[in-house]
Amino acid sequence: MILKKQKIIKNDIYFYTILAFCYEFGLGVETDFKKCENLYLDAAKKGNGLAQTRIAFLRRYGRPSVKIDKKESDRWIEMAQKQGRKAIEWIEKVAELDKHPAVVYSLGVCYHDGICVEKNAEKAVYYYRRSAEDGLPRGEGILGYCYGEGFGVEKDIDLAFYWYLRAAEKGESVSMYNVAHCYEEGIGIEKNIDLAVKWYKRSAELGNCYAQNSLGYMYEEGLGVERNEKKAVYWYKLSAEQGYQWAMCNLGFCLQNGIGCEKNEEEGASWYQKAASQGHSRAQHNLGHAYQYGIGVPKNEKLAVEWYRKSANSGNSFALHSLGYAYQYGLGVEVDEEMAVKLYQESANLNHPPAQLSLGCCYRNGIGVEIDEEKAFYWIKLSAEGNNDLAQNTLGHLYEEGIGCRKSYKNAVIWYSKSAAQGNMWAQTNLAILYDEGSGVKQNREKAIRLFRLAANQGHVRAQTKLAHHLFYGSGCEQNREESFYWYSQAAAKDSISAMYHLGLCYESGYGCKADAEEAARWFEKAASYGDQKSYEHLIKIVANPALMDDIFKYGYVAPCA
Structure with a gap:
């Protein structure tokens, strides 16, 4: 056993660090992430570099019962880096002399993340492969990740799935999650939602926060399971409490909108804040949105812009669009239509349909750019093809009027219909008028009245008036x-x-x-x-x-x- 070979006395700080290592990897003892966390923390606070590198890993990536905190992880890495290679001296020695797969794997992590050594993807894969070939489940799983992402090796999704499954079958929870994800998306294996749910459940029940969040999503959307928003919130919360930022964001959204739980806008904003402070770009955007409209927090357009900007700096397409909107209308910043267009363009280039629509409208109306009906048509059509109901309705109008395109009632009907099917009251009204008049379709006043009624019930004034006329x-x-x-x-x-x-x-x-x-x-x-x-x-x-x-x-x- 590693402890015996190192001849460490029990009052030595290294004893507790290596004991923690044993608990982390189940070496001579049952794996216990909570015990290893506590031991690492105690040793790390006393300046042990090895403990600092391992607690940094756990805080960054999490493990069952160990809370993710990327800011804390960064602090521990910074402290370990000050010691240089001395911090990982034990790992390097044991990896070469004892060749224990858990230690070899840990050395791979150092090269993967550039902890106390220069980052080197090829060396990371070299050590991961050694540990995987010696049968270490975590080594097998991370080697699968490298193949899946093309990190240090040529990308090979079939090999990625092979290594994930090999580790998952040994009970490694992260690999179970990755197997589930492969089945969900059809990566390296035929898509199978039922098997995805099965593996997500197995991993989630072991306490894996990533799987808990994904299982929550499956329940929220009814993918492979009967839709159950309460169960979705249950799993989101378990994951969020372990510090997983996506789960925090998802839980915040559910609380903000009363999905699967009692509506609580303040608590929803609180979860956004927690995830946003950890650098989660979607949560930063959602927190900005909360400040813009005063949802669960006092309305503050300047703070909204600050959070939008933080998120946009990470390339978040939602935030780029929202920040552009703020510049267009002077919300928390001075009106700057050219800046608005620039931000819309950046977001649109990331295939964000709402931004594509906004950019198209700018070209249509000459906001921050010269009027260009062909460009307006191009961007609005892209947005409509991305299933944006507002863009679909607008595209229908462009076809109806022949703006930036050849006039076509037939195409107008097609796009109004797509938007109307999503419940868009403007499209329902526009489509109803075409049926009422027999423009582009065979006249059908009964269908027109049904559409007018759908829109009227949503408060559309023109539809209410038209419906009233028919009834009158x-x-x-x-x-x-x-x-x-x-x-x-x-x-x-x-x-x-x-x-x-x-x-x-x-x-x-x-x-x-x-x-x-x-x-x-x-x-x-x-x-x-x-x-x-x-x-x-x-x-x-x-x-x-x-x-x-x-x-x-x-x-x-x-x-x-x-």
Whole structure:
């Protein structure tokens, strides 16, 4: 055993460091990551370089029951680096003399991350391979990683899966996670979601934080398991409590939006903060979004921009877009439309559909750039092809009007339909109008009414007005003046001039409501104030009725003569 061969006395700090090493790798004792963590920490605080390198590893990559903390990891690495190769002297000696695979693997890690030696991918792989060929599960797993990423070797996903599976079958939790990921994505093996879930579960139940997060995602999306948002939150939380930043971010999102748990915006923002402070770019973006809109934190647009910028500096496409939006509209920064376009472009180049749409709109409207309808069409089409419902609706409009492209009602219908299928109320309305008019499609007023109703229920004013018209006149449906009155009221309250006029008609003649000349005059007067001639004419007729003159003056619809 390593302890015996080193002839270390028990009051020596190295005894506890190497004892920790034994607990980490299960050498002569049962593997116990919690015990090794505590022993490493104690020795590291007393200046032991070897302990500092190993606790740095555990803090960076985590192991079951050991919390990830990248900032702390960086601090331990910095302390170990000050000792130079002396910090890993024991590892180098034992790797060459004893050739124990756990020590050989650990030396590979030093070369992998450049800890107390110059970073060298080929040397890292050399030591990983030695440990793997001697049967060390962690060595097998990390060798699989090298093949999967092309780190120090030519990329070979088949060999990556081979080594992952070899280690996973020995119970190595990280490799179990990687096997699951390969099955989920079809990397080096045929895609199999059921087997992915099986391996994620095995790894998660051993306490692996990466697998716990992925299993949570499978439950959230219903991939290979019945969708269960409560179970998703359960696994996200287990992973987040071990410091895994993606899980912190996912848990924050669930709490912020009440997914699988009671909505708690403050706690959601707190988890974003924890992950963001560890440098997680998506969490930094989400925290910025929380500050921009005051979700779980006091609204602070300047802080929002700070977090967007931190995330954008890591190349996060969401943050680049959000930062561009801030510059376009002067949120927390001075308006700078050219900077907005630059940031939109960077995000769009990373295939972020919302940024592609924003960039297209800038070219369409000459915001920060010269108007260029062909470029507008190009970027909006890219965004639409990325399944962005807003872009799909906009692209439909471009085809309908022939902006930056050849006019095509057929293509307009195709893209409006795609957007409408995602619940976009603008697209539902636009598509309904085409069906109503028979433009690009065979006229189908029943379908138009169904689409108008979908959009009207979401509050779309034009759809509410159009639906009310059909119900009022019985066009394509059974006449229903009571329901038409309801929809005219909804749309008129949102300043639809046509709805105001028709609401005036309803009150004037008692269509779907009790006749009320005063209310009729009120709505005709309001529509007339927007320049609606028909409303003005009806208002004059009401004013000309002597029986209503006193009330008309009373309610101020017409000023009395001096």
